[in-house]
Amino acid sequence: MNRLSLTQEFSVPYKYEVFFTENLFEKENTLFKDFIVNFGNKDYQKKVLFVVDEFVAKSHKNLTSQIVAYFNHENFAELMPEILVLEGGENCKNDPRYYEEVIRAINEHGIDRHSFVACIGGGALLDMVGYAAGISHRGVKLIRIPTTVLSQNDSGVGVKNAVNYLGKKNFLGTFAPPVAVFNDMQFLESLGERDLRGGLAEAIKVALIKDIEFFKWIIAHIEELIAGNKRVMQEQIFRCAQLHLQHIASGDPFETGSARPLDFGHWAAHKLEYLSDFQIRHGEAVAIGICLDTLYSYLKGYISQKEAEGVVYLFQDLGFATFHSALAENDKINLFNGLNEFREHLGGQLTITLLEKIGKGFEVHEIDFDLMKKAVDLLEELSQ
Template sequence: MNTKISAQKTNIRQSFTLPVAYDVYFTEDLFAPANPTFKQVFSRKTEKKLKLLFVVDSGLLEKTPGLQEKIRTYCEDILQLEDLPDPIILPGGEESKNNLDHVTSVLDQINKYGISRHSFVVAIGGGAVLDAAGFAAGIAHRGVRLIRVPTTVLSQNDSGVGVKNGINWYNKKNFLGTFTPPFAVINDQQFLRTLEERDWRGGISEAVKVALIKDRNFFDWIKNDTERLVNRDNESMQYLIYRCAELHLKHISSGDAFETGSSRPLDFGHWAAHKLEQFTNYSLRHGEAVAIGIALDCVYSWKTGLIKKSTCDEVLQLLWNLGFRLYTPELLRSEGKEFEVLEGLQEFREHLGGDLTIMLLEEIGVGKEVHQIDQEKMKESILFLEKEDQKIGAS
């Protein structure tokens, strides 16, 4: 038998698809004994043994006395769990993403308690804590099942329902991370009552973002319900979160979920936002930075003829009515004649490794991708926001 292989026949190409499905639940008072939601999440698992490791946001614990005891009681009485490890407490806010030690602390406990690929890491907190815990879960054993319980407007309507996680490295936002779809996401509206005013309002910017590029009717609804949203009307916020999450998930299922191309439409306004967060040492919160980034890209869209000034004014007015400042001095931070925020354009391109692709606005509800940015026009746009901010301050 001749076993010699011709050089022309040595290449083998493999191709396969992997089905991905996860549920996003909407509930209230998740760990109340009478609430079946958390137990229902595990109906999809096939293993008899249930093993959980909780990671909880320290800020949430401060504002929710008794939460740890409530979780333990639910797990022991309703899920019949034995030997539940104490939860890992991570600092709330961007601190959890700026220090690799927090990821390591989760990995240490995954190792210590024998959390396997058929076990569950349950992350409860704001988007930064979910990112850090999700990154640890994504790299342990090449992927431990992750359940996200986002507790802020921002994470419930945007980051918490998606497939990405990451931490900051080399002074770059989300430089380290993975694409790891969660096993499930649970939005508990009761946690929103613990939020400070800035965090309640901040998450609305992501809803404005997705409405601007995907749904004019949703944008109009936000305009009409602005007063109720600002006054913390729970029913209005629940609709905003649901619709925003729905649009986010629809995009993931119909587009490039793992960003193999150069397009990131859901990051409209984010190229500048990420740099502004860094420049302010994250004292400017993500939602606030995104509002400024949206405003900047809308002004640039007007300056380059993509939209009318009246359209730009309509967007800026909504953001102001929602309580956002649309300028920060860090926009003018410069090295020589160059505004340093423009470095965000290059970092945006590097993050994907392809062509520069920036989402701008063609009309409200319709985004338009461009592959070049006129930096002089962008500088004009920054200076426009500075002047508008001065007018508001003087009024």
């Protein structure tokens, strides 16, 4: 019997902008309105459904009324009368009721593929709402309005959406880029010290693996970053977001391979979040994970002891805890399980980013776990 085959090959261009602004929904700021009006068919009556992080709504008590007034001012699109206010944080990714609630609203308000879901919140809510939007009608248009340092400089500008399932971080998810991201610095003013600090872990991560000059800049501005200096924080967010966007566009944006350099330090971080019942937040867990993989890079002979310890001390100077007892429990078996789960999440082949030098990462496909145990012990020693 003759064998027949057909080959299909095509590419789909993706383009979205990350805007930097303040007071996005002040009537004088036309940035959001101009985007909606100029996106797609100008003759189409566009709908916008808003989903707002509960913490953000409480911290900015006039936000929902401000959004209504903004839309009423020029009547440039149809604002859905229901503004969903949902719990943020990791719990919204753990409980399926939350993404089901977003899907319900998308259905009831007739949000089709020419309309928008606009999410205002931290990284976890953006992840969850992006997942709900991505699986509704095979993908409705998502606008992200990140409200934390971590989401403005990292997760909010990327192409991934997810929820947690079966006890695994980001087990269900989509690669679905937003149509736009609006980084409003005003939202950062309501953040506590812990949330302001959390996003700096991702900035240090991308600097360590991609940009030595940015790493030096972070060290030079450490006191201003700790103090939450607005100008310095804005520059940090812009430079970090820029590096993330450059990476996404440079090779494998939908991660069809196994390489994930932007997940430097994340394999241990994801496991730590679960082991602590999410009492450790993502940025805090990433800080510990980076320290661990940095010390492992030293023990493997890639970087010097002084360089490795300098990274740990930098996180400590910024106020991060750099060790958690869950790393060492049961002869590090929990950590070993986390490594295997990360391997499975990647698709079978383990790919871990280590430091070839400060400012340059590289990938390995094997981990000497006995040496990793020594890295855990060394990290505990340095953290005391």
